[in-house]
Amino acid sequence: MRGLLLVLVGCPSGTLEVGETGERGRDSGGVDSGTDTADTGVDPSLCDSLTPLPLDRPRSLGTFTNGEDFTFNEDGQHVSVDAQGNLVGITIDGTQQLLYPGLGTTAGIHMLPDGSVVYADVLNNTVVNVDYRTGDFRIIAAGLSYPNGLDVGRDGMVYVAETGRGGLRRIDPATGESEVIALGLEAPNGVSFGPTWDDLYVGSFGGGAVYRLQREANDTWSRPEVFALTPEALAPVNACAEAALGTRCAASYYGLEGECVSSELGYNVCEIVYDTPACVGLAVGDSCVTELGQQSIESICVETSAVEGAFCASAPAELVEPCAGNEQGSPCRLDDGTLATCTPTFEGVNICYPQATDYSEYTEPCVDQALGAECTVESWTYPVHGVCQDGSTFGIPGNFCWTAPSLGGEFGMLDGLNVDVCGNVYATAYIAGHVYRWSAAGTEPELVVDVRSSWIPNLHWGNGVGGWEKNVLYMADRQRGGVFPLDVGVEGHGEAYEVAP
Amino acid sequence: MCSLLLLLLAACPNTPEESGQPTDTDTGGGIVDGDPTTIPLNGVCPLDTRWGGFKVEANVDYSAIDGYISNGVVPGNVMEEAGKEGDCRLMKRENPYCNPVCEAGETCDFDGTCLPYPENQDLGTVTIEGLRNAVSMEPSESGKKYFYTQLDPLAFDAGVLIQLKTEGEAYAPLTLNGVGVVPLVPTSTEWTIAEGQDLAVAWDAPTDAVRSEIFLTLNVDQHGLTPLNLECVFEDDGAATVPASVIDALLSAGVTGYPTGKVQRRTADKVALGAGCADFIVDYSWATTITVSGHTPCKSDRDCPDGETCDIPNETCE
Secondary structure: OHHHHHHHHOOOOOOEEOOOOOOOOOOOOOOOOOOOHHHOOOOHHHHOOOOOOOOOOOOOOOOOOOOOOEEEOOOOOEEEEOOOOOEEEEOOOOOEEEEEOOOOOEEEEEEOOOOOEEEEEOOOOEEEEEOOOOOOEEEEEOOOOOEEEEEEOOOOOEEEEEOOOOEEEEEOOOOOOEEEEEOOOOOEEEEEEOOOOOEEEEEEOOOOEEEEEEEOHHHOEOOOEEEEEOOOOOOOOOOOOOOOOOOEEEOOOOOEEEEEEEOOOOOEEEEOOOOOHHHOOOOOOOEEEEEEOOEEEEEEEEOOOOOOOOEEOOOOHHHHHHHOOOOOOOEEEOOOOOEEEEEEOOOOOEEEEOOOOOOHHHHHHHOOOOOOOEEEEEOOOOEEEEEEEEHHHHOOOOEEEEOOOOOOOOOOOEEEEEEEOOOOEEEEEOOOOEEEEEOOOOOOOEEEEEOOOOOOOOEEEOOOOOOOOOOOEEEEEOOOOEEEEEOOOOOEOOOHHHHOO | OHHHHHHHHHOOOOOHHHHOOOOEEOOOOOOOOOOOOOOOOOOOOOHHHEEEEEEEEEOOOOEEEEEEEOOOOOHHHOOEEEEEEOOEEEEEOOOOOOOOOOOOOEEEOOOOOEEEOOOOOOOOOEEEEOOOOOEEEOOOOOOOOEEEOOOOOOOOOOOOEEEEEEOOOOOOOOEEEEEOOOOOOEOOOEEEEOOOOOEEEEEOOOOOOOOOEEEEEEEOOOOOOOOEEEEEEEEOOOEEEEOHHHHHHHHHOOOOOOOEEEEEEEEEEEEEEOOEEEEEEEEEEEEEEEEEOOEOEOOOHHHOOOOOOEEHHHOEEO
């Protein structure tokens, strides 16, 4: 890990736009917050005298819920979904009130300017507006792709990350109209405005990156740039900004093999491309030939729900055929008699795949390669792009191809994101128990705190009501259902309902 | 701006009548005609036809009522049975994929097409009798959800007949039955599961005539979408066994993070609605922690016992 950090410190400066080859964010700077505080009305001296870091390990405030996210209401309650799937409000002294039953599983919750609650229902792929005072319940957007983290803008719009789509969507809660405002993000998860409301930050669950979008004229948003990275993270390896259409690339999230294609937002992104031309005029089950990387594969034509029409599976026919018509997880047998399991490939095709018993498929791509060199694990299941890493940290001899986020946990799986009034960005690496802070200038991160929890999904400032202090950043401890208070000594960037017209 | 917020809040309804919660609650729940020891209880709806339902739930902290009945099924909620033995089965959530993604008001089907998102229906006034306080509910103006949160901490007495009736709007009037269950008291609060071993569970069995069943769920992978859930329906006789075969299958799907389980003592009834189904559950639930033998959750070596190191990707000491 230390070796990786040294490499990172030596990387060139300059923010990255989505689609650029992975490099680091801006050079490490001083302690200046970097925010023009004239824009926010904040006393500049406040922003230059923050609580020294790292903070002492905090003591949990007690038992709340193990909900993924929470918000604070005007009654001084911590509002979240409990283990029964019900919305509850809990005061800082632990008094609980049932607010609205039957919400289910949420991954992002926030107050709207009208005092109602908006949340991302991650299992139903919807965003819901519920008013526990009136009983109103409205699905304001459906058919999303793993909505995961949201914030509410000064315009009253809901900005929600779609992890599965690699995008960020803006939704009008009044009408349900929505539009995608960013694409090509690496597993976006966690959304927060900055203090001027003209910067929008999005975390990356897989890449350990924080993206930034900036508001442009006509309320449009800039192409996202990589604003900052965790010390452990890898820069997203996406070369589509400068590469020609059709260039092979690591598609969003799992780094799966993809191809540069144009997007509706005017820039190129990496998406999985299915070889449908190879099956034109052929039926499902017919033999076909496709290309994967530098290899020519004799396969068969298949169909999945992911694409219209048959396509030539990017796996050998002898692996595809034993699983034809079988469900994922079904037992199967290879030609040599080996018992294996039907496992979906990156194309969603079940193939007969034996469980790996060694790391050779990860180590071989990095033989004679330098640390940090790009590599690809040519697995039939998931051809995945990564970077050569020192395997000793993991007990793996030699170097291996580290492929975020499948070996991720410790390495910058960002979950929650928030921004203080000075423009400093805070993010949780949720398994590692780390909270990082970057200045608004995107300097190298500072460790805010290292807590003994393996699940710190989200964090919010108090609203000043009921003992929830405005200059304390409260963080969910989902492992134990607690709340950690982080006395960062500065208030949050504000809430939409404080500035709504 | 804060003052504006306060003004807005002051204008908001707070009473149950104003908020869409019950417009009528009796001080007594009334006695429902029928014999709770024999009244038919038809179980829960199959997932692939479940258009909704109602639940009277209780736990150590509170009781609540909520429900809705829509006009269809959200395909992503239909989990597939991936294995079964005895009273237990493994359920797998499939994730339909639509490209391009569906529009607002739609949901994705397994064939890659987008469907209209099912709409909750107006059922008219919904009454529930047999609780300590009878409840009468109107649907929320938007969303057509029914709920009530002002119940006694334990809303029902054990063994009494509880009856839900809808007045009839979108659908003909419905009647669904339940029976008040005894609060669930497990005799062990922490469970350990291990590969190749049955899991024995125990709880205090009711002393009187039993209409309830035990519904148990285990979840040992909570990062992102859970690939498999283990669920069991047991007779409410105080003890049961989760077979090793389904535990092994569950564990083989991945053990990460901090496993949890949930146990419900419940009664369930259902009624057909054309091609759909609606159910009514009365339950008392309890959540538990689960220890996976040989799996010590960790995020670094310091979390592991002497002699073991943390397999960081899988968050387990080895």
